[in-house]
Amino acid sequence: MATFLGINLFALSGQLLIGLINGSFYALLALGLAIIFGLLKIINFSQGALYMLGAFGAYLGLNHLGLSYWWALLLVPLAIAAIGILMERTLIRPIANEDHLYSLLLTFGIALILQGLFTHWFGSSGLPYAIPEELKGGTKLPFMYLPNYRAWIIVFSLVVCAGTWYLIEKTKLGAYLRAGTENPQLMQAFGINVPLIVTLTYGFGVGLAGVAGVLAAPVYSVSPEMGSNILIVVFAIVVIGGMGSIGGAILTGLAMGVVEGLTKYFYPEASNTVIFLVMVLVILTRPAGLFGKPA
Amino acid sequence: MKVMQKTLLATAMAATMAITGSANAAGLSDDKVKIGVLVDMGGVYADICGQGCVEAVKMAVEDFGGSVLGKPIEVVSADTQLKPDIGSAIARQWIEQEQVDVINGAVASSVTGAVTKVASDAKKITLIAASASHAFTTKACTPYNAHWTYDVVSLANGTVKPIVQSGKKKWFFVTADYAFGHALESVATGVIKENGGEVVGGVKAPLGTTDFSSYMLQAQASGADVIALANAGTDMVNSLKTAAEFGVTETADVAGLLVFTPNAQALDPNVAGGMKLTTGFYWDMDDETRAWSKRYMARMDNKIPAMPHAGAYSSTMHYLKAVQAAGTDDSDAVMAKMKETPVEDFFSRNGYLRADGRMVHDMLQVRIKKADERANGDDIFAIEQVIKGDDAFLPLSKGGCEFAMAKN
Numbered sequence: 001m002a003t004f005l006g007i008n009l010f011a012l013s014g015q016l017l018i019g020l021i022n023g024s025f026y027a028l029l030a031l032g033l034a035i036i037f038g039l040l041k042i043i044n045f046s047q048g049a050l051y052m053l054g055a056f057g058a059y060l061g062l063n064h065l066g067l068s069y070w071w072a073l074l075l076v077p078l079a080i081a082a083i084g085i086l087m088e089r090t091l092i093r094p095i096a097n098e099d100h101l102y103s104l105l106l107t108f109g110i111a112l113i114l115q116g117l118f119t120h121w122f123g124s125s126g127l128p129y130a131i132p133e134e135l136k137g138g139t140k141l142p143f144m145y146l147p148n149y150r151a152w153i154i155v156f157s158l159v160v161c162a163g164t165w166y167l168i169e170k171t172k173l174g175a176y177l178r179a180g181t182e183n184p185q186l187m188q189a190f191g192i193n194v195p196l197i198v199t200l201t202y203g204f205g206v207g208l209a210g211v212a213g214v215l216a217a218p219v220y221s222v223s224p225e226m227g228s229n230i231l232i233v234v235f236a237i238v239v240i241g242g243m244g245s246i247g248g249a250i251l252t253g254l255a256m257g258v259v260e261g262l263t264k265y266f267y268p269e270a271s272n273t274v275i276f277l278v279m280v281l282v283i284l285t286r287p288a289g290l291f292g293k294p295a
Numbered sequence: 296m297k298v299m300q301k302t303l304l305a306t307a308m309a310a311t312m313a314i315t316g317s318a319n320a321a322g323l324s325d326d327k328v329k330i331g332v333l334v335d336m337g338g339v340y341a342d343i344c345g346q347g348c349v350e351a352v353k354m355a356v357e358d359f360g361g362s363v364l365g366k367p368i369e370v371v372s373a374d375t376q377l378k379p380d381i382g383s384a385i386a387r388q389w390i391e392q393e394q395v396d397v398i399n400g401a402v403a404s405s406v407t408g409a410v411t412k413v414a415s416d417a418k419k420i421t422l423i424a425a426s427a428s429h430a431f432t433t434k435a436c437t438p439y440n441a442h443w444t445y446d447v448v449s450l451a452n453g454t455v456k457p458i459v460q461s462g463k464k465k466w467f468f469v470t471a472d473y474a475f476g477h478a479l480e481s482v483a484t485g486v487i488k489e490n491g492g493e494v495v496g497g498v499k500a501p502l503g504t505t506d507f508s509s510y511m512l513q514a515q516a517s518g519a520d521v522i523a524l525a526n527a528g529t530d531m532v533n534s535l536k537t538a539a540e541f542g543v544t545e546t547a548d549v550a551g552l553l554v555f556t557p558n559a560q561a562l563d564p565n566v567a568g569g570m571k572l573t574t575g576f577y578w579d580m581d582d583e584t585r586a587w588s589k590r591y592m593a594r595m596d597n598k599i600p601a602m603p604h605a606g607a608y609s610s611t612m613h614y615l616k617a618v619q620a621a622g623t624d625d626s627d628a629v630m631a632k633m634k635e636t637p638v639e640d641f642f643s644r645n646g647y648l649r650a651d652g653r654m655v656h657d658m659l660q661v662r663i664k665k666a667d668e669r670a671n672g673d674d675i676f677a678i679e680q681v682i683k684g685d686d687a688f689l690p691l692s693k694g695g696c697e698f699a700m701a702k703n
Binding site (some may be wrong): 006011014018021114119123129131132145149150198222223225226238261264273 | 302313337338339340341342343345402473498499500501503504505506508509512515528529532533536537541542557558560561562563564565566598659677
């Protein structure tokens, strides 16, 4: 077996691939947060709860409406986006001009309420959700067994991330969006409906959490706590990437997946702290984050 | 010499207890018996011992008739939020200000450790319905602990021993990186080695890890016959899901060392089907368990009871019968009665409360049913074997509970 410095290279390749899979997942979640913060300046602590809602949406769709995984992947994010839009219009809009802390506390409160309600309705132990028939099984690679569903996660998340990045950074719609949040009054003078853009952007950002939730349902435990476990890590990723940097969030998500994956191989005990260690180092050396522009 | 000193001390203590016991023996303190149920209402163990434990205790009180020695029985409950400091503060307030006579529930070993300390200092009994650490009847034993439902030793014995003896000798551990996981791993390792097996590797995964795929690859690479999950709750569900996804379950067995029925229900039967585990109780075992479980389900939105719920009922009932028999709620007198009376009900078979506070009863080795074996969503386990209490639990002589060993 090929080894380098006593490290089994086969095993290492497997760990790197797994890191990338988890990273693409992080990227998807970080992207939603980065859009909402970067464009709307809202620190959305309910993103984790909406991710949980996405996974429960897939479960409820299957068991009560007979929706297959594929329909869930299409419809649940739209439903989550609709919930997000409702939240933005009724709760976040009235405090839009206050300090960032208000939206942080408000969305944190919403997250706690959602989590509490779902614990009350469905219990704390989680619910079963099977991998869709079409994606069962896997491929035997030289260095590991790659389940088809994991391959699907990485392909699907990267397509969504790249598409979103292109939409915001390279298209006219994206330009309106960025300009509208940069200088709302000027854009409104040009006849652009800025409040509508803000609402739709928020809906899109939380819709991404819904996508991640549906993607997660077959592989992770569908439980009320699932969002709060992952949210903190994803926030750290957004901070490392640079608050608000869309491309930064995606790249950092992937990179941190790999860093965490390698830590799980070499020193598992530190796997839930390593990302925060990176965050501390980045804040000390580049306070605006790896891809952020200094204010 | 030292031994003799200890014996003398123990005898003196026992004598003192007997004296105080008889002095208080006239009836009930405060003209009532008050039971405090400490649970987790909204955290990860809410399904394991939350509202369900409170209802089970209330059921026992109602079945007992609502009063003992002609005085009313009261039930109060509180949420520890799984925090030891909150748990011990509530226990202290209950005992010092609200005349609580006995504590039931007690979920999460960390919380229970803090609570039993407060309760035993005040000479109040804790009926531990839902904690896994075996410390409460060994190193940290007190004359006021009654550990009812299961512990790490009985779980490891029940699950690990038959698998090693069936010829699967090489084990890999996925362990939750905190006190509970470490205890479970070390006890299970002992059982593996005693039976001629070996541990070929392991990882300590932080509590709340979402993705276990890295660990499953490592487990696969180790060439182990069995992957032992020394974790619980969501961690266990996530690790088992990942094991199945990565095809680990095709080459190796997976053994869950602590699996409650709600966790088993949270798993796709095609993923979890076939896994062996140990439990202190299964609702669908026989007519007696079914009859009780139906009554419980009628009060709990049709959720099937897990073992802590049955343990909470059984321990409350046994306690109340002991109060009746002793004619007092004085803890020492009641505990003496509890220890001399066999525990035989729908939950406990061939049970008795040992000197060190361990309630020794038959455990069940079960297998999670596959999808095509299940009649409905509540049909989860197939019972493979009944493990005699004395084979399942750590013997008194090996536990190191000083006051109990001195007595025997």
